[in-house]
Amino acid sequence: MTRIWHQSVNELQHLQVYKKALEDHGREVMGSEAELVVHGLPSGTYGGLSATAALGNAYAYHRLLGCVIENAIEAEREGYDAFVIGSFSEPFLREIRSAVDIPVASLTEAGLLVGCSLGRYIGLVSNAPAVQWMTRTAVDKHGLGARVLDVVALDPALDEPALAKAYADPEPVIASFTTAAERLVARGADVIIPAEGVLAELLMRHGVRAVAGAPIMDVVAVAWAYALMQIRLWSTTGLRVGRAWHHRRDDPALVARLAEQPR
Structure with a gap:
């Protein structure tokens, strides 16, 4: 296999x-x-x-x-x-x-390349400013800055252990992500990528598939x-x-x- x-x-x-x-x-x-x-x-x-x-x-x-x-x-x-x-x-x-x-x-690369097939502008939501910065750097490394509307972070920021704990009570994280995603869509994002693995799995596990008409990518x-x-x-x-x-x-x-x- x-x-x-x-x-x-x-x-x-x-x-x-x-x-x-x-x-x-x-x-x-x-x-x-x-x-x-x-x-x-x-x-x-x-x-x-x-x-x-x-x-x-x-x-x-x-x-x-x-x-x-x-x-x-x-x-x-x-x-x-x-x-x-x-x-x-x-x-x-x-x-x-x-x-x-x-x-x-x-x-990062797979999500960005597939995202280019789903819309003109991609928005990414990371878990914290440090990952937000690393993701922005990766966008530039792949030469896809013209296709990325913005990379933002959750507010408040959450590290991986905090996100893992939220699997038992996901609603605050989902609400924070939805707010960030809605703002990106309002600015012109066609597709949203959760830009952190623990966050992405939490969202998919709880059926978060779209926000304000924009698909939420199952990036994993x-x-x-x-x-x-x-x-x-x-x-x-x-x-x-x-x-x-x-x-x-x-x-x-x-x-x-x-x-x-x-x-």
Whole structure:
């Protein structure tokens, strides 16, 4: 069976409700087409902080998320058919694609590209200012600023543990998200993307599918479907990542040797 490695940047041991939501969602979306295997970061990675609190610092981001590259290499070694970066912080997407030959999808890129097919302007609602900033940076990195109306954050901001607790009482979060989304739609957004994984799962779990006539994207399902599309194209057409420039690999032996070295 096709297997997809879903890589969260949360310590999922402490967010079991989110991990279970992802696993249940994966079975609903992919059925017998593929098996989704959800992975998080080791307990203690953030030293008691949330991902939102820790990853705003560029040095911490580099040190703490470098293991995501190694996990992608491990996924390829173990025979996974695709690797999904399940975070709007989108760690090391270019580096991962330069290191492995299996398809790699990310919540941010897949959501933005599919969003361009659903409307002229995309609005994104993140959970907190730090993730809002990272998402804006990712929009620029993908060259899609002209298609994004704005990236905003929930008010009040909520980190991942607070969002996980809200799974038991979601109405305040849904109300806050709806207010932010309605404002974006009033300004011209055609489609809204929840720009944080725990938030996106909460909304989908509770049936939030549209606001003021604009669809609310099931961005996690979109990323999985995007990975499945790539797997199919890899298999049937031979399509691959371009190696000439952005993901170049002039010396495959060097890449292979580095991948074998312990960190």
